[in-house]
Amino acid sequence: MIEQGSRHGSVSRRTLVRGLAATGALAGIGMPFVARAAEPIRIGFPTPVTGPFGAEAKDQIRSAELAVKQFNETGGLNGRMAELLVRDDKLNPGEAATRTLELIEKDKAHFIVGALSSAVQLSVNEITRSRKVLYVSISQSDTINEAKDFSRYTFHEALNPHMTTAAVAKHTFKKGTRVAYLAADYAYGHEMLRGFKRAAAAIGAETAGEILHPFGAPDYSTFMPRLRSMRPDILCICNFGRDQANSIKQANDFGLKKAARIVVPVLLHNQRLAGGADAFEGVVGASNYYWRLEETVPSAKAFNDAFRAAYANAIPTDYGAYGYTAVRSLLMAVKAAGDTDTDKVIAALEGLTYDVAKGPERYRACDHQAIQSVLITESRKKSEMQGEADLFRILDVEAGSEAALRTCDELGHRA
Amino acid sequence: MNPVPQAPILEVEALGRRFGAFTALEDVSAVFGKERITAIIGPNGAGKSTLFNLLSGALAPTAGRLRFGGRDMTRVPQARFAHLGIARSYQITNVFPRLTAHENLRTAMQARASRYDFWSRRDALSGLAERADALLADIGLAGRRDRPAASLAHGEQRALEIGIALASDPKLLLLDEPTAGMGPEETKEMVALLRRLGETRTILLVEHKMKMILGLSERILVLHHGRLIADGSPAEIQADREVRRVYLGQSGGYGHA
Amino acid sequence: MQTLDQTVVDAPPGAVKPQRAPRVTAGFSRWRAPLSILALLTLPFLLPSQALAVNVLIYGLYAVGYNLLYGYTGLLSFGHAAFFGTGAYVTGIAIGAYGLHPLLAMGLGTVAASALALTVGAVSIRSRGIYFAMVTLALAQLVYYAALQASSWTGGENGLRGFTVSRIGLGPVSLDILDPQVKYLFVLAFVGAALALISRILASPFGAAIEAIRENETRARACGFDVERSKLLAFVLSGLFCGLSGALSAIHLSIVPLDSLAYHTSGMAVVMTLVGGAGTFFGPFVGALVVLVLEDVFSLWTPHWQLALGTVFILFVLFLPRGLWGSALERLSFRRGQS
């Protein structure tokens, strides 16, 4: 995959040189606009190819490239082709900032799409907003919606903890349910905890207790006696990635799943694979995409089919789908704007409604958050799985609505 | 020329050192300064090294007192010993291996002159380089000025070893087996050097080569099992029955222990 | 004393640190800082991007600062990320939360890093050798977790943001820091000044004192050097320059990631210094250049670039312990010795 990325990278350099040479030659005969029309639309794509989320990154790249390919096959922007400049951010915000600077300063990228962790996303955003470059972020976070980090160049295609927790709570909490929380002690963990508790308060569920655990902790045994003593009906585990796999597994070992239902804000395809069917059995969470959505949503079917055709019958995963929806919607806006001019594309994105993989989506004006559907999924029992990729059961699809977001006011955006 | 100081330079009072339950040195008292060269002898494990370490400040005593030039040194940190005028050499060559011979001496001299100067150029410190050259000539290493110490021959390293001790221009020089590992020729040259040095300062040395000690030193101290068992002129020591018993019982005569 | 006996004895135990410092003549040491700065002026033309060139400057200074302790004083620390990160965080917080002038903020960051170095140094120099490495590592971990916890100050895992410096006013002049060329020269000005200062310190009597301690601690103490105090001073100086490099990185990236305090960042200082040549003035800079460029190039070819990095590093430890620059200097002085 990365080989493709690098080929794109070097192609871009060569085409840039060729393009410049052509500009010079043609300027001589007074036809500069022809050369300009041939200039590719460059989309910088920082993603953590190395590191623990390598598999998710690979999916993102494949999906994003699929979107680029489809754009180019349908003629591009009046003949201008798009290209994806993939860069490895190594899941390190400093590295990501350097790569983004390179993409903007050296590669002259028109747009930036990508990032897979909240920290990396915020660092890319910091670079792009000061350089006035449009950035479509595809990593989950509440922070990026808030006025402090937001800029008019910032778009957020991914879900955020507020949306996912509200959807999960709506489906699992009842009035009087006793809920215990185990949350990672960092921004993302706090955001998920806040979201759940807010939803719980609205529904009338009770808080049995909460424990903040150190971010990146490998062992959760010391929290289990207290969690058990809270006697919850539901255990909300608010963390991500490896922390999620470890804590669910250990909660299971301590027999907590027999006493309580385990609920998470986000149920990830690859974490479920790493954690195993037994540990995750019956765990409920939210997701932006699951391939079996194709049974009810036509655009999902079209996306899956295109993906299967391009990548040897593979299916797209949740984080992979973000690569597709983000790049696809961006290129739709470029087409609508008829130009790569940042201001024009911003205006086009703000006015766009797109349905490319999961039903209709649009960006809210005040914080550029994509209003979209949220899937509630449950991890399947091993014996009930129909094939390797049949990991989840879709319990419900919460349709996209602005009511699911925090108000512009609350986020600090002045109307 | 320079007369040997008549006032006692070093006073040792009931000095002792324990390591846990083990007593390495006990109740040693002596006054030094009258004689130019004093030798300390004794079988292996007699406490010679411990005594040297106490006298040079490398170890703090667990009992007794130490006075140098009338000043109490019992609790003074080691670095101060060099500043006040006590220097030592080591039995195993202990130089700065990757510095040149000249730098070895200049650095050692600098320890007394300047330690926390971040700004001057070290080679421009007043007169140090010249003094190091002079000392280099003194110990016969002028021709090896810019060779790294590690690449010098054994005898040359021994000379440099003593040169470093001399660099601080000490009033009291503690030499730990200065001729260790040397052949007869080298030993002879070292003895001549020590005689010369003894003219201007007090020297205390630990040695095993009895013949050399008898010819060189004016006074001999004998340690055994951490205690001082004899203290006197070479003739007195040779006649001492206790000393004979210790040495004869050990290896059948004076010699290498 | 010059006899025919030429038996070369082994270097004394405890002084066997053969990988450092081929010797450079005093005349050259006067010119090393200006020459280095000249060399660094060419970097933006040689490297694929300005951003990478600025990173080389920053990490080069970081490694040079680290080398002050490892290469010249002989203390192997595995916790220098604490100083790099502190320099960066304090700079960022001073600008973002208190609106300080960027230069003042950088000064504050550097001072804070030095103060932390004084504390960490005071605890860790009581242990020696390998133990020292572990103690510094563990204390740096403590700083890392503290920064993670103090998220209202540091932004926690999300990193510190919101202090982008776009212009720096210097009296009548205002520098556009968003312009990559201006930024490069701005950072180079600091790095160049730091290099000149470090060169001067290394050539000073204090430089001689720490070298003596590196070469033979026992003897240095017997000669009258206060070993503990000198080590602590070297530690603080090293922390100061690493802190400055951190402050520069905050200005450069306009974020401070939590990773800047992580074990990995400490390790980078060690890797770069060793690859370039510990105990040589410019070696660590060469190391930073090589490591960062390799990382840049390898990561375009393969996601498994760390395999190459690790292997290259192992080969250096095994076969080229003096590092690239150190070996080159050695070859040079050998040839000079021949002629």
Added chain:
Amino acid sequence: MTSAFAALDLELIAMQLFSGVALGAVFVMLALGLSIIFGMLGIVNFAHGNFFMVGAYAGVFVMERTGSFWAALLVGPLMVGALGLLVERFLIRPLAGRSPDDPLLLTFGLGYVLVEGVRILFGSDGLPFATPEELSGVADLGIGYFPIYRLFVVGVVALVLVVLWYGLERTRLGLIVRAGARDPEILRVLGIDIQRLWLWVFGLGIALAALGGVLAAPMRSVNPEMGNVVLGEAFAVTVIGGMGSLMGSVVAGLLVGIVVSMTALVAPEMASIAMFAFMALVLLIRPQGLFGKPGLGV
């Protein structure tokens, strides 16, 4: 925090103490190999955590082929131990006579290679490792429930300690090893092949790290980065206990387990800091660690 204190009762505290001891057993396991290699060879193995991780993967590898956890528990560490022998022979031994920093630096580089090697062979995602059937489930301890598998781990660690103690104190080989740790010269005088001894001690240390990895696999997710946290934990434990002291590793491991567990009860988010703060405290009072010899590098 008030609600946390309100919830405290004796049973919970007792349970928390027990969790701490059980977690401490894991820490002891992590520190043992590191400590043995340092005590004998004077080498700080910076790849220790990565060998732990490789051990877990070796366990997965054997488990997938044989389907038996017991085979994985036995064969996994042996495989990784053999890898350790190769590392000692071809990477560590050539550094003999050089600065003691060099093996440390080498193993630091080796860590990168091991992580990337595993990523290439097994992918960068984690792998599942189910708790063995016969050890799954929870036991009622009277004060609360505890996973049977974790009790089993405590038992294995105790067994390993007994075997190590017997080997060191009661056998001729142990005598040689102990003498060698005090003064390698003695062994040379006695005509013992010290290189071969070091080879096997290094292999043993690595095998212990790997055994820790296999034991941890059913508790934690198996992934290429799982060794990174472990390295920090193992360092903290050995520094607290005193480098090279087996007794120190055991006592410090249990102490750290209890400290972490008790912190988890009153201020759970501080559990990671607690370990390093405890270490800083010990260092301030006793720089050589609880059981460290003051002469040894301190």
